[in-house]
Amino acid sequence: MALNRDEQSPLFAPGVAGTLRLIVYLVLACVLMVLDHRGGWLSNVRYGLSIVVEPIYRIAGLPSQGFQAATVAFADRQRLTEANQRLREDLLLANAKLNRMASVAEQNQRLKELLDTQHSLSLNVQLARLIGVDVGAFRHRIVLNVGARDKVQAGQVVIDARGVMGQVVEVMPTTSVAMLITDPNHAIPVTVERTGLRTVAYGSRGGDMLVLPNIPVSADVQAGDKLVTSGLGGRFPPGFPVGEVRDVAQTPSGTFLSAQAKPAADLDRSEDVLLLHDLAEQDGPPPLAPNAGPPAGLAPDPNAPTVPVAPTLPKVTSPTATPVPARATSSTPAAGTKP
Amino acid sequence: MNKLRVRQLWFAATLLLSLFLMLIPLPGPLTPFKPYWPALILLYWCLQSGDRVTLGLAFCLGVGADLFDGVLLGEQALRLTAMVFIALRFRSRLRFFPMWQQSLAVLALLLNDRVLLLLIRIFGGDPLPPPEYWISPLVGAALWPFVFLILDDLRARLRIHDT
Numbered sequence: 001m002a003l004n005r006d007e008q009s010p011l012f013a014p015g016v017a018g019t020l021r022l023i024v025y026l027v028l029a030c031v032l033m034v035l036d037h038r039g040g041w042l043s044n045v046r047y048g049l050s051i052v053v054e055p056i057y058r059i060a061g062l063p064s065q066g067f068q069a070a071t072v073a074f075a076d077r078q079r080l081t082e083a084n085q086r087l088r089e090d091l092l093l094a095n096a097k098l099n100r101m102a103s104v105a106e107q108n109q110r111l112k113e114l115l116d117t118q119h120s121l122s123l124n125v126q127l128a129r130l131i132g133v134d135v136g137a138f139r140h141r142i143v144l145n146v147g148a149r150d151k152v153q154a155g156q157v158v159i160d161a162r163g164v165m166g167q168v169v170e171v172m173p174t175t176s177v178a179m180l181i182t183d184p185n186h187a188i189p190v191t192v193e194r195t196g197l198r199t200v201a202y203g204s205r206g207g208d209m210l211v212l213p214n215i216p217v218s219a220d221v222q223a224g225d226k227l228v229t230s231g232l233g234g235r236f237p238p239g240f241p242v243g244e245v246r247d248v249a250q251t252p253s254g255t256f257l258s259a260q261a262k263p264a265a266d267l268d269r270s271e272d273v274l275l276l277h278d279l280a281e282q283d284g285p286p287p288l289a290p291n292a293g294p295p296a297g298l299a300p301d302p303n304a305p306t307v308p309v310a311p312t313l314p315k316v317t318s319p320t321a322t323p324v325p326a327r328a329t330s331s332t333p334a335a336g337t338k339p
Numbered sequence: 340m341n342k343l344r345v346r347q348l349w350f351a352a353t354l355l356l357s358l359f360l361m362l363i364p365l366p367g368p369l370t371p372f373k374p375y376w377p378a379l380i381l382l383y384w385c386l387q388s389g390d391r392v393t394l395g396l397a398f399c400l401g402v403g404a405d406l407f408d409g410v411l412l413g414e415q416a417l418r419l420t421a422m423v424f425i426a427l428r429f430r431s432r433l434r435f436f437p438m439w440q441q442s443l444a445v446l447a448l449l450l451n452d453r454v455l456l457l458l459i460r461i462f463g464g465d466p467l468p469p470p471e472y473w474i475s476p477l478v479g480a481a482l483w484p485f486v487f488l489i490l491d492d493l494r495a496r497l498r499i500h501d502t
Contacts, residue, residue, distance in 0.1 A: 018394075018424070025398045025420045032402075032413030037463060049406055056407065060362035067366075134364035134373070139410060170409060177409060184466045206469050 047148075050172040057133050057143060057175055064132025068271075124277040126150065128158075130270070131175065140183035140203060142166070144273065147174040155235060157276040163241035163264030164188065164229060165273060180267055181242065182208060190242050191230040195220050198230050201242060201261060208267070210243050215257040221248050227261055237276065342498070349497055350391060353380050353490065358404055371471035374479035377404055377415070378422055378452060382445060382483075383490050385426040386434050397423035411463065418455050422448055438484050446480035 046053060072080075128144040146152050148171050158165040158178045166180040181188050183203040190201045190212075197219050201210040215221055225245040231238025243261035251258045357380035365373050377400060384392045401416030408415065425448060426433065433444055453476055457468070 018428070021394050022420065022424045025394050026417055029398065029401070029413040029417035029420060032416065033411055033459065033463075036412040045412065046406060046409060053406060056359070056362070060359055063363050132364050133362050134370070141409075205466050 047172055054172060054175050057131055060133050061131040125274040128273050128275050140180040142178050144176045144178055147172050147176050149173050152176050152275060157236055158273050159240060160265045160270040160273050162266060165265045165267060181263060182267060188236055188242060189230045189232040190227040192221055193226040193228050201227060210261040210263055212259040212261060215259060217257055221245060221257060221259055223247050345497060354400055358407060361404060362407055371474045372478050374475055374482055378449060379479055379486050381419060381423060382426055383487055385423055385430060389427055389430045392423060394420050394423060414459055418452050421455060422452050442480045442483045445483045446476055449476035449479045
């Protein structure tokens with residue numbers, strides 16, 4: 001006891017020097033946090049230090065990998081046979097669908113060539129595996145085993161066999177970190193497949209659901225509706241499944257409907273994922289159509305042509321209810337009068 | 340001489356191990372139950388040999404954890420520094436607490452840590468976390484006696500082997 005009772009740790013009287021040092025360190029930490037939060041400075045540092053960080057990720061990922069290997073090794077024969085059988089059936093089904101799709105795709109391609117558009121149905125993807133590393137509690141992130149050396153870039157979309165999982169937010173030389181669509185800070189523009197309603201799906205606080213907080217009250221959304229990416233915003237290419245609406249309720253204010261959706265992707269079970277390459281449309285709105293329609297002299301007021309350009313990023317979907325019909329009515333006569 | 344080096348190695352090894360434990364994921368439903376390992380190990384060293392744990396060390400460990408974690412540089416540094424400061428200040432008293440009181444003190448420290456984290460995240464613009472967020476300190480406090488006894492036992496053994 002006595003040997004520890006030196007001036008450094010007095011029983012009751014606190015030291016002033018200690019407090020000063022505490023303040024210095026706390027201020028230092030705050031400065032670091034502010035710098036990092038403002039400038040995204042951490043990713044540069046982390047990129048530099050990835051020589052140290054990446055091997056540690058790999059090592060820390062070993063236990064979960066070993067666990068998986070063990071489950072495979074000790075799984076009994078019957079279960080493996082069953083799984084094999086199921087996979088084979090799935091493959092058969094998928095192949096059959098693909099064969100049918102192939103002709104449709106070809107037809108689609110031809111028709112699109114006729115229409116002179118550049119969309120293609122082929123996927124340019126890259127296979128990646130998850131590394132079992134826990135990067136912070138309640139942070140919906142996953143670590144992938146591909147990085148800058150495999151030409152991964154921040155912003156690439158991560159999908160699995162069932163739907164969109166998220167997007168890459170940080171790239172290191174041989175690993176990268178992706179944010180899941182269930183992250184509270186994540187938003188993804190979606191379309192309700194049945195009705196074509198466009199809205200935005202946010203991640204939720206709880207973690208495993210998506211929230212669509214601003215659907216117009218008059219909109220037709222039901223439980224069971226499928227959500228697919230709408231392609232607006234230029235980040236996620238259109239047409240990938242995102243989730244399925246589970247329930248719809250009115251918001252407390254009564255001005256919007258709020259829906260809960262379950263992600264389509266197996267967010268916590270997928271082992272292998274796909275990274276999409278350069279499928280997204282260019283950022284921002286498409287170039288304005290050349291002046292089709294009545295000559296400018298006939299326009300009723302100069303503000304009218306700017307209306308269709310307004311909904312570029314579906315940040316706030318509340319006005320979608322009003323501008324969409326406005327655009328539809330304003331553009332159809334234009335198309336009609338063109339010839 | 341050799342003994343000193345072994346002890347220093349052991350000290351560094353436990354700290355590194357705590358960072359590893361932080362990174363290793365628990366299977367899905369158990370995730371909210373994961374204790375904050377670096378804090379537990381640091382607290383053990385605070386109580387056991389307070390002259391070796393300083394605020395600077397806590398800060399460095401926190402920055403290291405932030406680098407691994409990749410969330411916000413300085414977040415864990417701030418939390419660990421604050422925790423070590425409190426623990427060092429009350430060290431002489433904490434050391435002579437019976438185990439259950441020590442566990443309660445650890446619970447208080449870990450809860451304080453969570454509150455700090457909550458503040459940081461709210462300042463950063465994140466939404467409020469779900470209620471499972473508060474489970475981790477309870478698990479940490481429940482594990483504390485075991486962590487303490489196991490580390491103490493290992494330390495004693497190392498010393499015996501060493502001499």
